[in-house]
Amino acid sequence: MKHLPHKTIERLSQYRRALLICHETGKSHIYSHEIANIQHITAVQVRRDLMLIGYTGTLRKGYNVKELIDLIGSIIDSDEGIHVAIIGMGNLGRALINYFDGKRSKLNIVAGFDTNPDKIGNTMSGVPCYANEDLEKIIREKDIKIGILTVPADHAIESAELLVKAGVKGILNYTPKPINVPNDVYLEEYDMITTLEKVAFFVKLQEMVK
Amino acid sequence: MKHLPHKTIERLSQYRRALLICHETGKSHIYSHEIANIQHITAVQVRRDLMLIGYTGTLRKGYNVKELIDLIGSIIDSDEGIHVAIIGMGNLGRALINYFDGKRSKLNIVAGFDTNPDKIGNTMSGVPCYANEDLEKIIREKDIKIGILTVPADHAIESAELLVKAGVKGILNYTPKPINVPNDVYLEEYDMITTLEKVAFFVKLQEMVK
């Protein structure tokens, strides 16, 4: 297997989630079009993605749910698991922690950081909250590889710099402020305002057509 | 102007945000490569997007910040403004409200819904919180066009159905549970778990290369 497209990676993660649910309900096999319906995509797309990861199903029986879950795991998970930190324990940071709570064994949120003295030293939803001043120390101690930025926009840049200095390898930036990182740090930015504006645009468009 | 690609719409929203900041600092013109640097894309990409919306800059002076802000607004905003509701006033819902607080005059979060009796009847960050039972009534009364789903995953489907029944035209689904909507409702789904898994994958990949 050579290069997996970004989009394929995203879909694999989603396939797995759907498959895990199937698995719980005791379903042993699944067709490409069933996966496709769940994800609002086409069956060909699913089959092509699975082709790319070299998984082959059974004709007329579909794909073995358990096998596929394991294969996807072997591709996207790290064997040893990856430690993650949340920078900014506000509403968004806490929302993320709750989302994750116990879901992914290979991705663990092991630390949160904040500037609010009321939060520092406490545990929130099972995640200990530390002071920003201790960020570098904790990141190194706990071998944290990924930082999720959920601070207010005007602290995004300094927080990102802290993370980079501490040696994280990936940053997921949820602030609306674009940040810069060195080449060896993988950066993913997501902007909720943009997404809502996009939805609004297409709603407007649809109204206009009518 | 005919069809604007989805990706272009997203970038236009982001350009505008960057431009608004420039405008505040008193900058009157900006070059394509300056915009590009902020957004981590290429200058050609910026120029192409602007070409698509028919905006033309001044040679050697770049683009007029104010004009461009207004033009992008005329494309992606609705004249009358659009009313938005948040379904699920948990951490994520509240995070979104704070994000938006007063930022976009054309996109207003005018109602929140929840099942928790302690929240119902109160105002949170300026947004009144209603009971789910009143959803259809309030959506119609307030002429709400877009619903943002921030409920727990196992309530996603029923909440989506409520929204559709109430007549919203767009749904932004932040739960990890894919939903189905009729064809005339624009649906955008975003999954934080997938995004984090993707970051983890590319971090793993980068480690392996070394």
Add this chain to the structure above:
DNA sequence: TTCACAATGTTAATTTTTTCACAAAAAAAC
């Protein structure tokens, strides 16, 4: 004035992503 530079605007090429179309074959139906 003339030259060099720096920026835009756009056609064409490339790359990436998705879809079409169909062969192959297991299972079911008859």
Add this chain to the structure above:
DNA sequence: GTTTTTTTGTGAAAAAATTAACATTGTGAA
């Protein structure tokens, strides 16, 4: 036992998105 149906796997085509290449031209410097 033959035919039909259903589903996978994939080469080829199409569509979408990005990048390259370059002509054009306003501006400032010499």
